[in-house]
Structures are given as C-alpha cells and as structure tokens.
Amino acid sequence: MTGWRTHSGKAVALPVEGIDTDQLIPARFMSRPRSAGYGDYLLHDMRRDAEGRPDPDFPLNRPEAEGASIIVARRNFGGGSSREAAVYALKDAGVRVIAAPSFGDIFAGNAINNGLLPAQLATEDAEALIATLTEKGPQEARVDLDAGTLALGALRCSFALSDAEREKLANGWDDIDLTRRHHEAIAAHRAALAAARPWLWPAKARE
Known part of the structure; x- marks a missing residue:
C-alpha cells in the first residue's frame, strides 16, 4: 500500500449523520471476492431505489461529484458492525479522506490500516464545509497530514492524529x-x- 502525506482532491458533502457500516456496504455483497472490487457497492441501498436505479439526487450520484476523493459527513460515521469491507468499498470507489465530527472506533482503526484518513473535525467546521459544498457543489480541497489540516477555499479545518496513525498513513503501513x-x-x-x-x-x- 502506498503511503501519503498530502492529498488534493474533489470534496463532496454527504450531510447525513449515523452512516453505519451496513449502509456503507450491505452484507449481501460481502461474499464477492475482494479482488473483484467493492466500489460499485458503496452505499448501494442509499444511492439506488427499490429497482436498483441510481437516485439522481443523491450527492454522490450527481455528475459534478464524479471522481470525488474526499467526503464530508456528519457525526458517527462508520458505526455499527466491524466489517472491514466498509473501508474497502470506500477505497475501491476512490475515496481517500472522510471528514466528520466523529467515527465508529473500529471503522476508524480499519480506515487508518488501509490508508484511508478519518479526519475528525469540530462539528462547526464540518457544518461550515457542508454548507459551502452544498451551496457551491463539489470543490477542490487539500489535506495535509503533518499540519493536521483540511483546506477548502477560505476554510481551514484542523484534525488530530496520533504519531502512530500519521506514521501508518505516511508509510502505507x-x-x-x-x-x-x-x-x-x-x-x-x-x-x-x-x-x-x-x-x-x-x-x-x-x-
């Protein structure tokens, strides 16, 4: 796994709280081999209607969100079961950073071990980012592990990482x-x- 210290990419708002691992990847898709990739199943049941058709109004389905690698969400992202496949689905979909006020503990550990940053922001910072991205649509943002910052336009938000977490992400460990x-x-x-x-x-x- 390749490590990283800075990442620049498109950020998209997902203004939902309590997105759990069962929503990130429904259990019925986890019997598929890891080598086949899980990206197509990310948030499958939230992004599609009962017939499996993509919901055009869902934030990640909009054309302007294509290629987004940074997701800004609300509190308790990744709660629920311990399934590591939830992280695989995000990674396989091209996501490198999840920014939210809080995370499920096991999800956050799995994320770090797979090169995905769970950037824990102050609630007011997360809401400011969500407001900007909702008003203007997906925007370019930059994440710096050493500085512990996520910058988007004039907004500069801080997050904390332990030395071990930073070292893992930087080295791909x-x-x-x-x-x-x-x-x-x-x-x-x-x-x-x-x-x-x-x-x-x-x-x-x-x-």
Whole structure:
C-alpha cells in the first residue's frame, strides 16, 4: 500500500449523520471476492431505489461529484458492525479522506490500516464545509497530514492524529508493519532472553 502525506482532491458533502457500516456496504455483497472490487457497492441501498436505479439526487450520484476523493459527513460515521469491507468499498470507489465530527472506533482503526484518513473535525467546521459544498457543489480541497489540516477555499479545518496513525498513513503501513519496524530490537531481545533462559524454548527453536 502506498503511503501519503498530502492529498488534493474533489470534496463532496454527504450531510447525513449515523452512516453505519451496513449502509456503507450491505452484507449481501460481502461474499464477492475482494479482488473483484467493492466500489460499485458503496452505499448501494442509499444511492439506488427499490429497482436498483441510481437516485439522481443523491450527492454522490450527481455528475459534478464524479471522481470525488474526499467526503464530508456528519457525526458517527462508520458505526455499527466491524466489517472491514466498509473501508474497502470506500477505497475501491476512490475515496481517500472522510471528514466528520466523529467515527465508529473500529471503522476508524480499519480506515487508518488501509490508508484511508478519518479526519475528525469540530462539528462547526464540518457544518461550515457542508454548507459551502452544498451551496457551491463539489470543490477542490487539500489535506495535509503533518499540519493536521483540511483546506477548502477560505476554510481551514484542523484534525488530530496520533504519531502512530500519521506514521501508518505516511508509510502505507498497518499494525503489523508498525511492529516490524522494531524487528532488530525484537530479535536482540529474543536472543538475549533465549541465552538467559534457554528452558523457555524447545531445543529445535534454539537451533
């Protein structure tokens, strides 16, 4: 996975709160292989009518939203089940950043591990962005991980990231990669422990 520190792309408002993982990708599509891509199923039942026809008034279906990579939504984005496929659907649809006042904890962790930024904004900042994007339509925005900012026109909104989260996104790492960066220290500790307490390891493991 390729890491990133800055991203410029089209931002679109999705002024809905409580979008959960079941809405992000309905369970019936999760039996499909990951290699086939989940982008077509993103928010499937919200974006389409009972016959499966796209709703032309849904924000992500409008022609001007095509190619949007930044979504600004309301609070509690990604709550519900722990399905990582919700993040896959966003990523496969080309989304790189979700900006909202709050996120489901598991969703946010899955997002970071897959290179998707859950940018937690102050409610007033999220509403200011939504108001601008609703009035003017999708606009270009820029996200800077090191500065912790999302800029759109005259609006400059801040979000917080831990050092570990920033490092993962910047390097394209997940939790395993974050641990592997300490492989030399881990190997040295293991060797020292094996020498001091050899009875902890089977004979074959010491060979």
